[in-house]
Amino acid sequence: MSLEKMDDFFDARADGYDDHMLIDLALEDFYEEIARLVENEREDFRLLDLGCGTGLELKRLFEKYPAVSVTGVDLSKKMLDKLKEKYPNKKIRFLYGSYFDLSFGSGYDVALSTYSLHHFNEEEKLFLYRKIYASLHENGVFIEGDYIADSLEKQLFTLSELDRLKQEQNIPDGEFFHYDIPFTAETEIRLLRETGFSDVKIAKQWDETAIFLAKK
Ligand SMILES: C[S@@+](CC[C@H](N)C(=O)[O-])C[C@H]1O[C@@H](n2cnc3c(N)ncnc32)[C@H](O)[C@@H]1O
Numbered sequence: 001m002s003l004e005k006m007d008d009f010f011d012a013r014a015d016g017y018d019d020h021m022l023i024d025l026a027l028e029d030f031y032e033e034i035a036r037l038v039e040n041e042r043e044d045f046r047l048l049d050l051g052c053g054t055g056l057e058l059k060r061l062f063e064k065y066p067a068v069s070v071t072g073v074d075l076s077k078k079m080l081d082k083l084k085e086k087y088p089n090k091k092i093r094f095l096y097g098s099y100f101d102l103s104f105g106s107g108y109d110v111a112l113s114t115y116s117l118h119h120f121n122e123e124e125k126l127f128l129y130r131k132i133y134a135s136l137h138e139n140g141v142f143i144e145g146d147y148i149a150d151s152l153e154k155q156l157f158t159l160s161e162l163d164r165l166k167q168e169q170n171i172p173d174g175e176f177f178h179y180d181i182p183f184t185a186e187t188e189i190r191l192l193r194e195t196g197f198s199d200v201k202i203a204k205q206w207d208e209t210a211i212f213l214a215k216k
Helices: 006-013 017-024 028-037 056-064 077-086 122-135 152-168 185-195
Strands: 046-050 069-074 092-096 108-114 136-147 199-205 209-215
Touching: 006 017, 006 077, 017 056, 017 077, 028 056, 028 108, 028 136, 028 199, 028 209, 046 056, 046 122, 056 108, 069 077, 077 092, 108 122, 122 136, 122 185, 136 185, 152 185, 185 199, 185 209
Parallel strands: 046 069, 046 108, 069 092, 108 136
Antiparallel strands: 136 209, 199 209
16 A cells, blocks of 8 residues: 555545545534534634644534634645635634644634544654643643544554555655554543643543543
8 A cells, every 4th residue: 555645645535525524434423522522611712623624523613603713724725725615704714734833822722633633653642732732721621533443452553554654665754644543542541641631531432433532
């Protein structure tokens, strides 16, 4: 299998992306649950969405909180263009680039990431979790919904497969190519606690997906 650069991978799939997620993978329930879990006493709170893509996670959220201010970060221009087309009248700040490199500011009430962070290893995730932690308001919450591995063996196997493929294809460290490396729920919880989040729990779990709630 030939690895594709992350932005090229999602640019090439932006057109059929929503149908793939909602029809082929039937993920409506997941996005509904995400919107249910995002809670804030203010109507116009600030939400950071990491790897927002076409914004499937925002549809119900905008129905629940029409005045929410969203900062959406994504490195696929085509995915961001889809999001822009969908919500021309919403308060969205678009940040085009990698969330590893961009500074997204601070004082967010909620940080959210859905189906984006299962592409990164422990070191990369910890780096990002620390950045997310620093970007949150003192009572802020991070909600992460993503694929999970059902065993540590699987987690370690996909990690080693990615290393093998990168070596075979002469891909230097630090360059992001698309390959799924989901972690077990236990690993996720450990990393979020290691970051400093005080209260970390699984809010909802399906076979291959979980939603984690981490309070600052
Ligand atoms: C599977 S899509 C999920 C999109 C959306 N959150 C959803 O649930 O439908 C993963 C998204 O993460 C983005 N992404 C991957 N790595 C990224 C990075 N380093 N910085 C910013 N966005 C990234 C991709 O471009 C893609 O749009």
